Amino acid sequence: MFTFTNPRHQMSCELKREYHVNFTDGILESTSSLLTQTVRHNRVLVITTPTVYKHYGERFVRLAQEQGLDLVFEVLSLTEQTKTFESVEKICEWSQHYNLGRSDILIAFGGGVCSDAVSVAASLIRRGIRHIRIPTTLIGQIDAAIGLKGGINFRNHKNYLGCFYPPSDVFIDPGFLGTLNRESLSHGFAEIVKMALVCDAELFDKLQCHGSSLLNSSFTQPADAASHVIERAVQLMLKELRENPYENITSERLVDMGHTFSPYLEAASKFSIQHGEAVAIDMALTSLISVELGLLQERDAHTIINLLSNLGLPIWSPLMTSELCSFSIKEAALHRRGNLNLIVLEGIGRPRFIKSAGEVEGGVLDRALAKLAVHGERMMQGPEISRNCVDWMKDTG
Numbered sequence: 094m095f096t097f098t099n100p101r102h103q104m105s106c107e108l109k110r111e112y113h114v115n116f117t118d119g120i121l122e123s124t125s126s127l128l129t130q131t132v133r134h135n136r137v138l139v140i141t142t143p144t145v146y147k148h149y150g151e152r153f154v155r156l157a158q159e160q161g162l163d164l165v166f167e168v169l170s171l172t173e174q175t176k177t178f179e180s181v182e183k184i185c186e187w188s189q190h191y192n193l194g195r196s197d198i199l200i201a202f203g204g205g206v207c208s209d210a211v212s213v214a215a216s217l218i219r220r221g222i223r224h225i226r227i228p229t230t231l232i233g234q235i236d237a238a239i240g241l242k243g244g245i246n247f248r249n250h251k252n253y254l255g256c257f258y259p260p261s262d263v264f265i266d267p268g269f270l271g272t273l274n275r276e277s278l279s280h281g282f283a284e285i286v287k288m289a290l291v292c293d294a295e296l297f298d299k300l301q302c303h304g305s306s307l308l309n310s311s312f313t314q315p316a317d318a319a320s321h322v323i324e325r326a327v328q329l330m331l332k333e334l335r336e337n338p339y340e341n342i343t344s345e346r347l348v349d350m351g352h353t354f355s356p357y358l359e360a361a362s363k364f365s366i367q368h369g370e371a372v373a374i375d376m377a378l379t380s381l382i383s384v385e386l387g388l389l390q391e392r393d394a395h396t397i398i399n400l401l402s403n404l405g406l407p408i409w410s411p412l413m414t415s416e417l418c419s420f421s422i423k424e425a426a427l428h429r430r431g432n433l434n435l436i437v438l439e440g441i442g443r444p445r446f447i448k449s450a451g452e453v454e455g456g457v458l459d460r461a462l463a464k465l466a467v468h469g470e471r472m473m474q475g476p477e478i479s480r481n482c483v484d485w486m487k488d489t490g
């Protein structure tokens with residue numbers, strides 16, 4: 094028989110973490126000392142993907158040589174299909190091979206998939222080593238790389254495994270977007286539209302006005318809009334993250350707009366529908382659900398759908414069935430500690446949370462899906478040009 098003087102002991106283990114999201118122009122230029130200042134004398138393992146290596150590998154290696162960095166590169170094909178344990182294991186193997194110590198550094202140099210997988214690996218190696226993210230896609234720069242999360246897909250379940258593991262630094266250099274294809278840029282726009290819809294009507298107007306030219310010019314023209322849009326999207330995202338960094342303060346997260354149905358749509362398509370595309374379809378549906386709930390004017394939903402379409406994004410998929418949406422609703426509630434917390438809109442920039450699945454399932458959802466299919470057909474006949482742009486220009490001079 095055991096006897097204890099006190100059977101219950103408390104331990105607190107708070108860990109306060111801070112990191113910087115830095116904007117820069119030309120991080121790989123020989124005149125830039127940002128990287129050197131950040132990694133100092135530590136050993137660095139850069140993980141990148143074949144396309145990014147093809148465009149920037151040589152320049153990166155040259156910079157490392159010029160500045161005397163102890164840096165090695167490994168190239169891994171990281172796609173949504175290979176965002177798995179096996180890829181994380183490969184990164185861990187390289188880390189072991191190069192004998193990375195606890196103060197050494199992993200760099201994720203690539204898109205959101207690279208950043209997600211490297212973050213998971215960094216959280217595991219020696220129970221956590223430093224990692225830096227240098228995102229090279231628009232999604233990476235305004236979303237995936239600036240938050241705390243890493244994640245991998247597991248048994249066809251999107252981001253089922255993962256961690257909250259902040260980077261030590263993030264470097265955002267929009268110059269990398271110059272080699273990004275149009276589709277990837279569009280995908281990034283979906284996340285910017287999301288932030289505009291939930292908290293910044295002015296950003297939405299700016300996207301209506303300049304989104305197409307930014308898309309057509311690889312995010313360079315008009316230059317002031319390019320800097321403003323990217324900086325504003327990052328600011329808004331960081332503000333949301335700051336209030337609930339570990340997602341344990343509330344399950345009402347504005348950044349979940351467009352992320353209720355989309356993970357299951359991506360998985361149902363076996364990831365042939367890309368993340369940004371699925372988010373766009375989800376936002377189009379959510380706008381129509383908002384209309385059906387009597388919260389949003391039909392005209393506003395139409396404007397949102399047109400903007401998505403003008404930004405090269407799909408707004409409908411035949412996989413978006415009533416069954417898939419009902420399944421998503423149940424899974425979302427599991428993920429959000431029992432409440433659906435679907436973000437609907439009362440206007441552009443005016444979000445509202447729907448707590449209970451009962452409010453949307455059945456009639457509302459089916460009517461919204463039927464309308465979405467009609468919009469989908471209309472968009473197949475060609476997107477409409479944004480009308481608000483001219484008004485916005487008048488308003489702002």
Ligand SMILES: NC(=O)c1ccc[n+]([C@@H]2O[C@H](COP(=O)([O-])OP(=O)(O)OC[C@H]3O[C@@H](n4cnc5c(N)ncnc54)[C@H](O)[C@@H]3O)[C@@H](O)[C@H]2O)c1
Nearest residue numbers: 144204205206229230232233236237240242269272273368
């Ligand atoms: N952790 C988070 O908080 C978070 C947030 C949003 C998204 N994500 C994740 O991010 C992923 C999507 O990220 P993504 O859209 O960046 O996709 P991605 O990482 O697959 O990159 C898209 C494609 O662009 C190529 N590429 C990358 N940079 C390039 C460049 N500068 N020039 C030319 N080609 C380039 C890549 O090789 C890839 O083929 C999803 O897995 C999603 O779950 C995570």
